[in-house]
Amino acid sequence: xxxxxxxxxxxxxxxxxxxxxxxxxxxxxxxxxxxxxxxxxxxxxxxxxxxxxxxxxxxxxxxxxxxxxxxxxxxxxxxxxxxxxxxxxxxxxxxxxxxxxxxxxxxxxxxx
Amino acid sequence: xxxxxxxxxxxxxxxxxxxxxxxxxxxxxxxxxxxxxxxxxxxxxxxxxxxxxxxxxxxxxxxxxxxxxxxxxxxxxxxxxxxxxxxxxxxxxxxxxxxxxxxxxxxxxxxxxxxxx
Numbered sequence: 001x002x003x004x005x006x007x008x009x010x011x012x013x014x015x016x017x018x019x020x021x022x023x024x025x026x027x028x029x030x031x032x033x034x035x036x037x038x039x040x041x042x043x044x045x046x047x048x049x050x051x052x053x054x055x056x057x058x059x060x061x062x063x064x065x066x067x068x069x070x071x072x073x074x075x076x077x078x079x080x081x082x083x084x085x086x087x088x089x090x091x092x093x094x095x096x097x098x099x100x101x102x103x104x105x106x107x108x109x110x111x112x
Numbered sequence: 113x114x115x116x117x118x119x120x121x122x123x124x125x126x127x128x129x130x131x132x133x134x135x136x137x138x139x140x141x142x143x144x145x146x147x148x149x150x151x152x153x154x155x156x157x158x159x160x161x162x163x164x165x166x167x168x169x170x171x172x173x174x175x176x177x178x179x180x181x182x183x184x185x186x187x188x189x190x191x192x193x194x195x196x197x198x199x200x201x202x203x204x205x206x207x208x209x210x211x212x213x214x215x216x217x218x219x220x221x222x223x224x225x226x227x228x229x
Contacts, residue, residue, distance in 0.1 A: 004154075008152075032210065032216070034217075041223070041225075042222070042223070043202055043220035043221060043222050043223050044155070044202070044218075044220050045220070046217045046218070049217075087154070087155075091210040099145075099157050099160070099170060099171070099210060100157075100210050100218060102147075102154040102155040102156075103154055104152060104153065104154040105154065
């Protein structure tokens, strides 16, 4: 079983739509969770960390459900510039782990 | 500007010809790592370094070597490249290892697209 799994999409949504991505992780001891954004042929960049209480950054909302071991990303009022691949990233254990585990990414295309 | 710089950005080489991909960061980060990204597999860690002269294997180390003689540099060496090492490679750095502090951000280089024929 993969450490991190996410729906690869693609998600094609019109401008202004609300879209949500989910991601599941296998290690219940995982402590750190992130969403990274990757544009085509570019490097991943941190979009936001995901906190236990959930957090919001403008049009983006991230939530964590430890009981079900999934994290989500909600994008409201989608813009053309939101078109990218969104990577779910998990650090499996706070102590001693020296790796980040990446999902394969969910591709989003926002259509005019 | 804080950044991670990789070179070259693109490389086509032949099987067996040794190559080095350089990585340099200017943020005084302790932790550096190399990933490869392949379709359907996501990013997988090749090697990582906790600090100068401290390196260790990641999930897919076979066929690769690294060194960390200076804090800012972390080159990736392919002694005898093979076609299955054709991939997109990313170097990344962070202030501390992922397991040391919660929510430590990783900064990535722009990537090196390697083709081995």
